[in-house]
Amino acid sequence: MKKGSFQWMKSLNRSIVLNKIRIDGPISRAEIARDTKLTPPTVSKIVSDLLSSELIIESEIGASLGGRKPTMLIINTDRFHVIGLDIGPTSIRGILTNLTGKLIEHNHLPITESITNEKLIIFIKKLVTKLVSDHEDKEIIGIGIGMHGAVDVERGIALYAPMLHLKDVHLKSELEKAFDVPIKVDNDVRAMAFGEYWYGNGEHNENMVTVNLGHGVGAGIILNGKLFHGEHDLAGEIGHMTVDLSGKLCSCGNIGCWQTLVSGPSIAEEAKHALFQGNKSILENKVIEGKTVYEAAVAGDALAIEVLAKTGEYIGIGLTNLIHMFNPEKIIIGGGVSGASDFILQHIKEAITKRGLTEQAKTTDISCSTKGSYSTATGAASLILADVFLEN
Template identity: 45%
Template sequence: MQRGSFQWMKSLNKAIILNKIRTSEPISRAQIAKETKLTPPTVGTIVKELLEQQLIQESSLGESQGGRKPTMLAVNTSGFHIIGIDVGLSTIQFIVADLSGKIIDEQEESLIMNVTEEEFLTIVMNGIQKLIDKQSDLKYIGIGVAMHGIVDAEKGVAEFAPNLKLRNIPIKEKLEEVFEMDVKVENDAKAFALGEAWFLQQLEQKSMIAVNIGRGIGAGIVIDGKLYNGEHGIAGEIGHMIIDIHGRKCSCGNNGCLQTLASGPAIVTRTLEVLEENSDSLLYHWKKEQELTAELVHQAALEEDQLARQILRETGNYIGIALANVVHVYNPSTIIIGGGVSKAGEFILHPIQEVLKHSVISEKAKATAVSISRLGEYGSSLGAVALILSELFEPEMTDH
């Protein structure tokens, strides 16, 4: 695909028809015209173009309504592919997915310490090139990048990536120049939220918040089916919601942010603080042989270690308090939790639900649905894929 290939999608009618097919497939031309209120000739012309571009295909024959059976249309999910990239703390995950989000291949690259902008971009470009070389018979339609920190999604610039200590990385510009396809860049938690909304078809639910809890904590807010950025792009930074004004100092300079209490590193810090007085805990013994991690705390909890279970219960309580605040501000229909810490599953989910039940002021909102992401370790990279998919099928979703 050549650069600017999305231009042919910029026609609103085309996007409307393509999205109608995606959400209602298999569907006939007549049904599309009826449901989109576009004229049958318009639908006919655009469907012909979409068929020529191999974005859709003719599938089975539908039920006849008097005349001959109509030809049904469906998205040609394997006609084009998208590269999704999740820039983590020490590694970058690259995936190739088809238009339905099915992962075809993946690649991982390590990030070196104190990387320069040039080195970082080279690592990203090498990872993309390796995947394209491995899957060279596929047709690519775009690259999505989920990046931690503050991102100017419109310009595709990573304004501040605290883990890399880099500022103003022109990711979109550089990748579009080299790979000649559309590139979208978004904050990782926001991309994750978009992916959840897109792949789990929760857009109908209108409002949801997806919280990414790993080394840091961030969230993406979807309102009326659209990613909400806020005036200055920091909507959803719940890692810096202040939970304990007398608490530990956060990297942002404030005290007692959620991130200082419930992130992976915070779980380790809180465990170490009480480990000496808990010599009967498995963790007390494990720590003598290896560095303590949040994963080990989870593992000990699975082995019924009381200290580990208490630490995770408290972690769930802190997240629950933050989410009760979120419910009181946004009142979302659904809350989804992803990231490394979400692997603790029920150990944190149960206390979160208990806090909501106890603290939220409306009977109905007390029961706000909270669940662990089913996208697993691919949450952010599939979210990056969704940045391109939503642009293709529903360009208004990510409009800023």
């Protein structure tokens, strides 16, 4: 695997210029100076350095505004590349992208039930090797990881992955030793959220929340264009906020967590309960999971449609709490449950409209992610891209 480095360019002005080219290219030196308020000589020097590094290239001649026609600048999409990994409860998904997020390669590996810290590192190395095996000419400048569970972001350690039954996995140190490129590790939902912010549905929303509704429930919070981690990297564990004091027992040991009402398994349990009460459904005599409830709803099953409608209402109640707490411009819903958007989204919005304190709260922009099963891996890659393009 070819390795690249971008540490030389970590200065505020260079980041401003490079990010301006990323967002607005093709763009001229004069336009950069005008829009960033940097002096033309400063822009000229930085552009010269960026051209020498091959992070940017001159692409075309722009229209004249009275003098010599300007040379336009764009990101060099063929020079440097990044890898994004999503380490989940059942598999590792990975992507190889260029600096604009264009997908070059993707792959995944299932995780065996007998996984250990050492085996997980071996699995990750194997997947990275598969991603670059047909792209040995691509120069890799970093690997971003979205990790299931609690993460020490600064040290790059998976502190606790409950569904994998793993603790203290030293991802950053072990993988930097193996691949000799920078490694950035964050919680999987925060990685997903940053991906939505960087080049997804949340682009240009400086304050937004991404909620992942799957087997579990979590959130990634963007405040003023930066990921919010909290004091000890625990921010976003919204699945475990209590919403029903006499509710169901949660996997965390508490009673009435939001997760017990809106996750994939909770949808399946609600359908089973409705069947037990004597309601008729095509779900009878089937193995019931969240996915099969959705499939029954698509087939027109009244019980399944009602279960998803009720789930949408519960989701809306939780999101209303988030709106009142963070007042985001936008909320994006991801994860497996978001695939049932046709049956839940309207009920989510109705619940928010009913409970929001102000008109602005009631009309908060709510949408479902369009990134699909590689959304977290895409977000993990964006953690590296932010290190390239932004001054941290």
